[in-house]
Amino acid sequence: MERILVVGVTGAGKSTLAHALSSHLGLSYHEMDALYFNGPNWAINDKLTEDVSRLTAAPRWIIDSLGYPEVRDLLWDRADTVIWLDYPKRVIMPRVLRRSIRRTVTREVLFGGNRETWTDWLSREHPVWWAWSQHGARSREVGRRVRDPRFAPLSTFRFCHPRDTAAWLASL
Template identity: 45%
Template sequence: MSVVGNSGSGKSTLGRALAARLGVPFVELDSIHHLPGWEPIGVDEFRKTVGAIVDGDGWVIDGNYSAVRDLVWARADTVIWFDLPRRTVIRQVLWRTIRRGVTREELWNGNRERLSSVFRLDPQESVVRWAWTRHRVYRERYSRAAAERTEVEFIRIRSHKDAARLLKVSPTFRNKPA
């Protein structure tokens, strides 16, 4: 199962809950991609690591990385797409970034968000700005994919109520054989 959507939309929260319910590993692609000091992992190593994960029998993977999407979607039978309104995403990512900046919460490999990133204009330096600029990109990308990828079930989450309803049902899935 693949969970995609904008930063701060709720992918990780829902992904963790679904993985726990299904009894399968939960994997945040960010935790693999971001080495210490926010250095990106090399593409070959990223693909090798993700390839080994998706060869497993069951998993829930959270992330939008085009470098590994083909690997993940080749084995996933379900893609959950968070498509919340931009104002909701920005509100959520803003508060999350402020909380993480104040508490100095460690994310992955010693990396921490800085409170000052809220005020940066470069999307590469501000997750808030990234979420703003990527909203339309993701909506177009996943709308197109949902129409074209008929072998994969796309579940579009447009609200927190949609996510709560999804958690109430007992999803079952079998990743496609390698």
């Protein structure tokens, strides 16, 4: 486990697990949303492919994302391990709701200096709506990828409940 993708739907705990693994395994951690959003008004990094290519050329790293479409195959080609947080909506939704409420109320600064606002909650791209609407599609996409012969060399760990993830992490 030297080039790790932590994948799952919004709110699964990808960043939290990636941070923990980074510390435990001594891997450099890269937050995909911070790479993708690099300016005000949720500006998208026009050098995302270059940045991700450079980071994943290193021998050891961990990234908390399935990958945005522009870099998805690059990430999966270069990873050696996928950790799939395949939690049900009943686990995901309370987490993402709590996180988004906290971020909105506290005006927490996010990627590129952006913040979640109450107005953002009306957008289909807001994390709560995104987690709800993309849950099934995201799970199917990861399932297809872990079964794809092109990615067969990947070691895959699939966890369907946070307690299973926690037990696995404690066993490392």
